Amino acid sequence: MVIPVSRQTDEQLIEQFRQGSVQAFERLMQRYRDDICAYAYRHAKSYEDAEDIAQEVFAKVYRALPAWKPQASFKTWLYTIARNLCTDHHRGRIRRPTQSLEALQADSSDEPTAPDSANDPVRNLEESEIHTVIAEALDQLSDQQKEVFVLYHYQHLQIKEIAKVLEIADGTVKMHRHRAMKKLRILLEPYWKLLQEG
Amino acid sequence: MKPCDRFEERYTEYVYGELNASESQLIEAHLKECALCAKEAAALRRTLIFLEREPDVVMPQEITRGFEQGVYRRIAFEANQRMVESTNGRISKWAGPLSHIRSLLLPSSWQWFVQGGLMAASLAFGIWIGTSQFKSATPLKPSSVAQNDTAQQRLARHWQEEIQSGLDEAHAERYLRGNMNAALEQYARLSEFKANDTDLIAQVQVERQELIKRTGI
Numbered sequence: 001m002v003i004p005v006s007r008q009t010d011e012q013l014i015e016q017f018r019q020g021s022v023q024a025f026e027r028l029m030q031r032y033r034d035d036i037c038a039y040a041y042r043h044a045k046s047y048e049d050a051e052d053i054a055q056e057v058f059a060k061v062y063r064a065l066p067a068w069k070p071q072a073s074f075k076t077w078l079y080t081i082a083r084n085l086c087t088d089h090h091r092g093r094i095r096r097p098t099q100s101l102e103a104l105q106a107d108s109s110d111e112p113t114a115p116d117s118a119n120d121p122v123r124n125l126e127e128s129e130i131h132t133v134i135a136e137a138l139d140q141l142s143d144q145q146k147e148v149f150v151l152y153h154y155q156h157l158q159i160k161e162i163a164k165v166l167e168i169a170d171g172t173v174k175m176h177r178h179r180a181m182k183k184l185r186i187l188l189e190p191y192w193k194l195l196q197e198g
Numbered sequence: 199m200k201p202c203d204r205f206e207e208r209y210t211e212y213v214y215g216e217l218n219a220s221e222s223q224l225i226e227a228h229l230k231e232c233a234l235c236a237k238e239a240a241a242l243r244r245t246l247i248f249l250e251r252e253p254d255v256v257m258p259q260e261i262t263r264g265f266e267q268g269v270y271r272r273i274a275f276e277a278n279q280r281m282v283e284s285t286n287g288r289i290s291k292w293a294g295p296l297s298h299i300r301s302l303l304l305p306s307s308w309q310w311f312v313q314g315g316l317m318a319a320s321l322a323f324g325i326w327i328g329t330s331q332f333k334s335a336t337p338l339k340p341s342s343v344a345q346n347d348t349a350q351q352r353l354a355r356h357w358q359e360e361i362q363s364g365l366d367e368a369h370a371e372r373y374l375r376g377n378m379n380a381a382l383e384q385y386a387r388l389s390e391f392k393a394n395d396t397d398l399i400a401q402v403q404v405e406r407q408e409l410i411k412r413t414g415i
Contacts, residue, residue: 059272
């Protein structure tokens with residue numbers, strides 16, 4: 001019985017690719033392209049850079065797939081490659097200073113500053129502004145907090161999958177996610193209050 | 199005042215709906231009793247609702263349209279780089295010792311004779327390529343060839359130029375199907391193949407042997 005392409009598992013497509021089917025690789029690429037592009041965009045903040053990173057992810061997958069010995073799912077492996085490339089990309093740039101949560105907790109009066117676009121609290125928030133506000137808030141998280149939060153909230157990876165990608169324990173993933181949420185609560189509170197009032 | 203340590207760590211799981219029924223009931227019972235925790239959990243929930251308002255990241259069509267082609271371009275380019283590096287290593291590894299052995303075994307007049315024979319064989323090979331194999335190849339824009347470059351460097355430069363030109367898709371396709379033969383033939387034609395270009399002939403021979411060994415063609 002022929003299985004429809006849309007129902008073929010990643011493992012089935014990988015096996016077909018190993019047997020010489022370039023089309024199987026293309027189907028894997030189509031399946032994950034948008035997710036990897038979006039993930040790269042969260043890091044790079046530029047469509048062009050996100051495309052570069054995502055293309056390099058799939059080029060690496062193409063080269064490594066014939067010899068790949070699965071220790072986790074294909075999806076987890078894909079995100080591990082993507083994460084490494086995003087880190088490489090990030091290292092090539094000047095980083096914004098971030099405030100650690102520890103510093104935040106040590107002095108409650110020194111709360112993380114709300115993003116610049118909050119300076120005018122009476123204006124309504126458009127969709128693009130919401131994106132900017134959230135992106136700026138995410139930039140104030142620590143690297144691990146941001147990574148965990150992006151993989152969980154936007155990429156919809158499970159806790160166990162994130163633990164594999166980042167090579168940390170499940171409990172550590174939950175801790176980073178919770179700390180990220182607490183920090184985002186402080187940073188985004190003026191905005192959701194504004195929307196409530198509106 | 200801070201929320202209660204005992205429950206506070208679970209509030210993110212609670213607002214994401216990850217807790218099982220009994221865990222949720224435990225949290226909810228506590229929230230009814232503790233105003234500070236109830237405020238914290240409500241704030242986390244509102245934060246989550248605010249985060250959900252953000253539109254998904256959608257890549258512009260002009261970028262996604264050429265996405266697959268860009269991936270193949272990278273694969274082809276890196277395959278080319280690896281092949282050239284590997285060939286360079288092989289040639290430099292054997293060129294010195296072979297030359298030395300030849301000088302030890304053969305008198306100088308014979309060496310000239312053997313060298314001439316090799317060149318004649320190379321010439322015949324080149325003519326064979328030029329007459330029988332390239333008839334159907336599509337002529338391309340000649341690449342700029344620096345006189346002092348080695349054959350490997352010229353080959354590498356050509357492939358880079360070809361990849362960067364509008365022919366990247368065809369080039370990537372050849373690599374994907376393992377057909378480097380076609381790429382080599384195209385290169386030889388492109389570079390205004392000269393029958394006396396022994397470096398180039400040797401290079402093409404090496405690559406062809408490599409291809410035969412690898413693919414059995």
